[in-house]
Amino acid sequence: MSSACPRSRTSDTMATLMIVVGVLMCLATAYALRGGLFAPRKTKIVGMDLRGLAFGALSVAAAMWFFGPLFGIAIIIAVVIHEYGHVAAFRVAGHADARFRLIPLMGGVAISDTMPDSQEKDFFITLMGPAIGLGPMILALGLSGIMWDISEQAAVFLSTFAVVTGALNFFNLLPVWPLDGGHMMRVIAHAFWPPLAYLLAIAMSAA
Known part of the structure; x- marks a missing residue:
């Protein structure tokens, strides 16, 4: 107690x-x-x-x-x-x-x-x-x-x-395409070495 x-x-x-x-x-x-966070005021539905x-x-x-x-x-x-x-x-x-x-x-x-x-x-x-x-x-x-x-x-x-x-x-943060984690990994790779981004995209798609 x-x-x-x-x-x-x-x-x-x-x-x-x-x-x-x-x-x-x-x-x-x-x-x-x-x-x-809110739709633009000019947006028309x-x-x-x-x-x-x-x-x-x-x-x-x-x-x-x-x-x-x-x-x-x-x-x-x-x-x-x-x-x-x-x-x-x-x-x-x-x-x-x-x-x-x-x-x-x-x-x-x-x-x-x-x-x-x-x-x-x-x-x-x-x-x-x-x-x-x-x-x-x-x-x-x-x-x-x-x-x-x-x-x-x-x-x-x-x-x-x-x-x-x-x-x-x-x-979603897993490094697998097309999840967010895979997408961010490809963006980071593209910033350092663009060819690596394409190789990662192919590898993640194959996985």
Whole structure:
């Protein structure tokens, strides 16, 4: 009994620290993506992208069907945050037409009608997909630690979301094409020796 209270206080302290770190990381990411988090004011929406809505609805349904409601919703939110990081970075780099689409059972994809005009912008756009999820992941993990006594279901969802987001980021950072990690490796290789970038692309595609 005497050791339970100190452990509880330690857990609360760790949870609070993670919440603070998570909030700071979210603010830092928002600063890095300033100007790109929201669509330009001049953007006009003409009609509805019925195909995009259908793909999005099908993605949500498929995730909930195959992984269960809790895990499925966590996956969808993690994927949306990840792809939105790419879209916001695209906008920062001057691509006002950037958007993303959910793909059933495969995640999502961020697209623009034009390619980045520099290797630096290409790297930034690729990096911000995984980077934008770090703050929410740590924040959710910290919140889950203090939510058990309030709502066990909410705590389970927050911890599930944190694990899913971490797994998604880890997977996407693997040095395999066409994942973000493989793309960034090719950009770095191109900066030092362009022929190496093409060799890496061939090797990663073959793998």
